[in-house]
Amino acid sequence: MIRALDDAASFHDLFATHPRLTDLVLAPDGTHLIASVQSINDQGTRRVSRLWEVDPSGERESRPVARSVQGDFAPAFAADGTLLFLPGRANTDSAAEKNESQGVGLWALPDRGEAMQIAHHPGGITAFAVAKDARTVAYTADLLPGAVSAEAYAGLRRERESAMVNAVLYEATTTYGFGAGLSPDEPHTFVLHADGAPVNAGSQGLTGAGDMALSPDGSLVAYTRAATGRVPGMNVVVVADAATGFEHHTFSRTGQQYYRPAFTADGSALVCQRQREETYDSEWRVTLVAFDLASGEETDLLPEFDNWPWPGRAALSPVHGNATLWFTGDERGHCPVFRRDADGTITRLTASGAYAALCVSPDGTTLYALRSTIDSPPRVVRLDAVTADQEPAFLRAPGDLDPLPGTLTEVHVEADDGFPLHAWLALPEGVSAERPAPLIIAPHGGPQMSWNAWTWLWNPWPFAARGYAVLLPDPALSTGYGRRMQERGRGQYGGRPYRDLIALTDAALARDDLDATRTGLAGWSYGGYLANRAATLTDRFRAIVTHAGMWNLEAFQVDTDMHDYFRKIFGDPRTQRERYEANSPHFHAAKVTTPILLVHGGKDHRVPMGQALSLYSDLQRLGTPVSFLHFPDEGHGIGVPNHIRLMYETVLDFLDHHVLGQSWDGPRTGTT
Template sequence: MIVMFRASDDPTSFHGLFATHPRLTDLALAPDGTRLIASVQIINDQGTGYVSRLCEVDPSGERESRPVTRSVQGDFAPAFAADGTLLFLSGRENTDPAAKESESQGVGLWALPEGGEARQIALHPGDISAFAVAKDARTVAYMADLRPGAVTAEAYADLRRERESVMVNAILYEVTTTCAFGAGLGPDEPHTFVQHADGAPVNAGSQGLAGTGDMALSPDGTLVAYTRAATGRAPDTNVVVVADAATGVERHTFSRPGQQYYRLAFTADGSALVCQRQQEETYATAWRVTLVAFDLASGEETDLLPEFDNWPWPGRAVLSPIRGDATLWFTGDERGHCPIFRRDADGMITRLTASGAYASLCVSPDGTTLYALRSTIDSPPRVVRLDAVTADQQTAFLKALGDLDPLPGTLAEVHVEAEDGFPLRAWLVLPEGASAERPAPLIIAPHGGPQMSWSAWTWLWNLWPFVARGYAVLLPDPALSTGYGQRMQERGRGQYGGQPYRDLIALTDAALARDDLDATRTGLAGWSYGGYLANRAATLTDRFKAIITHAGMWNLEAFQIDTNMHAYFRRIFGDPRTQRERYEANSPHFHAAKVTTPILIVHGGKDHRVPMGQALSLYSDLQRLGAQVSFLHFPDEGHAIGAPNHIRLMYETVLNFLDHHVLGQEWRRPAMLA
């Protein structure tokens, strides 16, 4: 399909429109199936951040969506209690006269009955970060922090006040990590609390300092499951704990060496627990993810996808709401899409959707209908309804915020065979007007990960601002990409800069064989692992006119020491003192003197995944060697650029850099950087 950018619009301002567009993030379906709630991120009044709001979506698709009555900006993470009450997290003010002053502060758990007023049902010093609901009981579990010296919320609050009063923010790390998920960690430890009806919360157990926030309640609310973080001695292993929800006493624990468990869910009868099991990559073994079930009576663990070679990285399993029915649904990457799959009780797997990328699945009470967020490379997430059984069906779009029309380009695919015979593919987006007579300049944009795929809309490093400026964009899926079977992982195992780089170049050559692309005007731009491939390319070829590297690795030896995923990367590359050859084969910094292409570095000062030292090392190396290099530094951003004003500034700088070096235009320094 060709979509046209209106002639009356200014294409150079597309990234401004993009940064301010509403973003659908979550769905929640009421127990009786009559209410569907979407969480939407909108820009704040200052244009410097996003706030969440809750919207009511008509499940039948007849009525337009509308804000949830008596919901306010800042409400997020919707879910429904067993009686149909809408629950959510919010930092809104507690106006209940009976509430203590301290109870009005921070992110708490709120209940909003249909036709009633919102009331706060749980609060914890330092915020509640996530919660889960029992399907058939008035029980909730939530995650909140305690400190090592505190066993209750009250003691934790006292410790916080004492430290704040004397202005101490020091942290003593002993057996735990210093950062996780791209953020630095304080002295707090995540704990799982369970609250029955209006009773006092029960501390069900610690998740450890780097707890993932995974938790689930059995349908009757008697059991709570959560993951306990690994100790420093077993960083590649975590533990699934099933505890008594009333006392916190552990009933079952499950673990397996070298495996991590995520995204827990109880079956409708409470007899089993289903979750992801992830074997992380090492130099000798490839990354593998599956879904498993723990039988709570026998303790047996069963792989639910033993023969499934899509290598989809299955998302959270959505289980049948019907007691005794073992059907489940999940999503996973497949050749540039992320379909919904159905697994029947006999293990048979059916793909329900042929195109698009799906997330936030919800199933109706009778198990016949699914609701989800659907996106594509050329469409932001939208709310859809589909049949829970039929293979390769078309979905019905419901009326909700999220669409971004029109988009200024045409979506196509590129296919080529790698030198080892493996079939490769990529998305290609052509700007309006590209033709043999007017070939478009091309930007190659490798994805992050590396275990990812270009299958869905992304708000981070989105391709459409480039297309609006007149560039074609190639989105390659090289070795280590998901959705192409286990062989795709084996091809790239242990060689970040080897087969993935060769695949990227093969797809680039295949794209440039088209007569509507200009092989003399090309650039490369990547984020995270894509930034690493950009750095790698800069040391191996001079074919690109410009390279942009955002949060990319440069010196792998220093990186694996500093990153918050130190243990993971050490398993891949080994000890640099004894496996020097692995670092010399993959680390771009060894070949800094070969860089001749102008480079723009983008990096956040609070990035713990790829720490700032990588950008500083790259910048200083290239400056010392006389290469053309610029550095766009965002001191308060992390691994991703998240603030809307920073997003606009990043695109303006990146696009002006490409215009200058790829198109030969005069350099225009963004006004906010003057």
Template sequence: MPHPPGDTPVFHELFAAHPRLTDLALAPDGRRLIVSVQRSDDQGTGYVSTLWDVDPAGGREPRLVTGADENVFAPAFAADGTLLFLSALKKADSAGSDSDPQGVALWTLPERGEAERIAHHPGGISAFTVAGGTDTVAYTAGLLPGATDAETHAGLRRERRTAGVNAVLYGASATRAGDTALGPDEPHTFVLRSDHAPVDAGSQGLEGGGDAALSPDGSLVAYTRAEAGRAADTNVVVVADATTGAERHTLSRPGHQYYRLAFSADGGTLVCQRQREETYDTEWRVTLVAFDLASGEETDLLPEFDNWPWPGRAVLSPRPGDGTLWFTGDERGHCPVFRRDADGAVTRLTASGAYSSLCVTPDGAALYALRGTIDSPPRVVRLDATGADQLPTFLDAPGALGPLPGTLTEVHTDADDGFPLRAWLTLPEGASAQRPAPLIVVPHGGPQGSWNNWSWLWNPWPFAARGYAVLLPDPALSTGYGQRMQERGRGQYGGQPYRDLITLTDAALARDDLDPTRTGLAGRSYGGYLANRAATRTDRFKAIVSHAGPWNLEALLNDTDLHAYFLKIFGDPRTRRERYEADSPHLDAAKMTTPMLIVQGGKDYRVPVSQAQGLHNDLRRYGVPVRYLYFPDESHGIGVPNHIRVLYETVLNFLDHHVLDQEWKRPALL
């Protein structure tokens, strides 16, 4: 099939350079709405972030926030309406002699005035939160072992730098998390008032992540802490005095972790997300819980809610005494907004789209959010705070996208166990019974996840611009289909999820506008695992792309940052050999015949490079056509704009060669 003239280069440039909306913040009086916008830099080697002022009423065009240069992000408002943000903006220090880079600092910007740095820390600040009713701010920054404050921390950093030492001495804690090597700094929560020096409210543990909250009056600070000696699946919620740092409460539950903390408007309740990770015998479960700070009692706020929504951070009513809260959660290919009333009743406010970054107005009557879909990047919207299944009002903001090169529909079928399955399907322009389109199947990562939102990586529309249809399936272990969807896939990574994937592929190919003789499969992370599993079980696909996909599960267990997680799912390989033998693709390497493209980041700690190396070696050993796209400085995803360009060009050229029988074209920069 010929390429639509001019479409492919346009889409490659679009996905690398198009503005991306990331964070939303509403002023306490509801008059200002700030959105953070990322754009590619001029060289295409990174992103710069700016802040835009959006009219909450929708009456005027958005305007760039002046007084804050590029690379400002994480906007929030102080109680008096002053804008706060994080940035690595330069500011001369009076001492001038310490060459230690300060990194990201906390800044304020009044509506009319200049930006002022109010908090900085050697090595930088990673996150912050504000109190709803006072000038109190809490931020997360690191301290080296032996440091008691920022000054001694700076001295120790200076000593290490002078000695040329970057070694880390670990104990029983994890050494890596996501794409980050942990240590030697340990995250601490610092509380800052305008008339006091920062108070160290306590350590979050080496694996802490900057999750903190302040009570509206600024008297209490809450944060999560990972403690040495505790199981990796358990953390502690600490509630401390914001003035002295003295701990008031410590809250935990064996086998559970807590995230995304928020105080009620009266400061008497702490609401957070509680997560129980999947094991071989139990399903992953996430809910919202409330801690009564007077009694210490923990209450599940969603005990009967079977959406399995993976609820996001709860947004609580700003009115004291009002127990209403809002949250988002996956639901059958969408991520709606839900309202929970004080009596426990839950109402779905939106029927379509995927929402994030919720903000509630001071009177609790309206919500602002970012809304994305499979066919639209996130946009700023306004919602009524009470109406069920409403359509949003779109506000004028950067990030809108023009027409796409195709259409979006759904595929429905039943699994081999009778469970109803669904998937999104994008169709290129011109697909018909007379001109059926080739199909690329793209399973999502996770495995707990869902295709319900716009993605800048493995987005279907560059494929549609090239003439491909793309199936985005939600197999077993996907979120938003009730707890039964988790039960179906528990303990069988390559079992029911793989069978669901094939069932949905068959259902899609029953359409007369798709060509069953020209199909490919491409996945990242857990989707890459399913791609590897398919390579050892079927020859129905003409090409397979595996991006950061697990290959040898026993080797992965010892090398990944999620060692404890995978150990719970598969068990000790010395005593649970049958689980690895059932699900590890590398044991069936001799069955592979389909040409494969491997994509891998050299700094991927989740699925380390050894997995890609092992797959590459096995494909070469068995004479299977293979290409290996390696990004030495990327991690589990691909983040550099120019690398995203290279990724799409390489993948599409590989598919064109094997699925469409076209001549192989090596990307110019490779």
């Protein structure tokens, strides 16, 4: 059944403005949880966070944290139970210069009394970490080259502002990182003790910005740093004296990168994620490793764990002498919580859903987390820390979105090489064999990702509200299906993954409640690339939507902020052209006959605007129907609430026109 336009529009408007539950932290005594809840600001132009208190027992309703204000975010607890956070309020340092007061400081909210600022840095603080048993805080803030202190940095900032200069001279650094243009500032780790001024513990380099931890007693700080400044490639983990910045250890391994350090409860070891970079000849893989701080020995904690390619951040037991840790990891369309015991035994604690933001109770017997599924936004849950394949207890917190305009099921099929494939299928209300629904296939980004959790970008339910079924396939290179899933797709972005996508599409369309004559394809990032690739290989889809997708891989490998990473996988196109010629859709532009809608952000540095402009000009020149929805101020995703509404409105109208044969009136929100 196709819903009325007003009903569908109402749902994607609700979806764009709905509160979003993000961070979750547990008080040191285990008596209360603090979550961040993002909502739309009064002007309706952006999302702002508010801190909420959640009862771990699930008996009491959640409530906004007293004396917290709209905009406060990134909560954490100090050892004495004081709530620390980054603020949505002005700097209170009256002695600061005007340009120094811009940016975010670090604030503390005690049990009684008003919030107060405890640290500030010119230009702001971007992240922080606390010591479990001491009044010590580490935070990330920038310095310009040549500045060794916040005071010197402030002076250099004033000089640049007075000269009205914002130019950057790049020499030994990259120009873009994490999807944004880089300033000349470099992130550093500072340590603030209860009785002294902040200590500059060292430069993190681009790759480790905000990636740090303090030992429980506050004597050591660990942070990740690019091995050669901010040049992409291998990065190391540094363990330094928190009082002096003296580097005690620098752990590294060729071809590996380290992330997300965490100290054990007794401070004797450091646990990190270790990523083996994907190259032309090897798969990408992430594991958890432990460094013994006395011997320097490195141990792989998950040598036999085959949920390739990664486990999530480790949550370590807070009990001294207990080496248990918990982590999350993708597994066949889910992202369960796993427990690793001291002897290496791994137990899956949850059978379904996707978990994040793990918190461990002080006695190590209970876990708290954010749990989501394809058909449920993140919710706060409680788990037993030992029991296998359990169902969680849901706690009272904001963020639920109910009811949804449809139901969720699964699709399974064997690939042409016999590998078992999986996809989720969102079905609209009222679908039946008598009323089969049109189908939209929506490949995920990545490519190392999986459809296993709720997403706020390219969510299937606004489509279901319009009457479409949505297939969410996990083709080759998806995560959670073991090493072979990576091997079978390595180096062929548009080969095996495309064939898997088609196999899952055919399996879905074997259902009698789906209409094989009315189909479309819509993807974002790597999913946008697969949409572009499909446009050159088949005309079976009535319409294709490609958001931030790659088109010309040879141009992409020099323009993207991940150029070094991508070139390691595909090779230098001057000497290793095979993968570019086999996988780049632009070589086959003349084969495209399907109408295409492009969506792209003008500030996208992950998949730069040139990819969309190249595709748009190629199709215009060839006379292929193409439209281009351009967001000049958006990046790789779409974040502004009104832009989200406009994107869904335009995409759905485009699909209605080409898939359903309805008239094309264009969006009603001021585009041209």
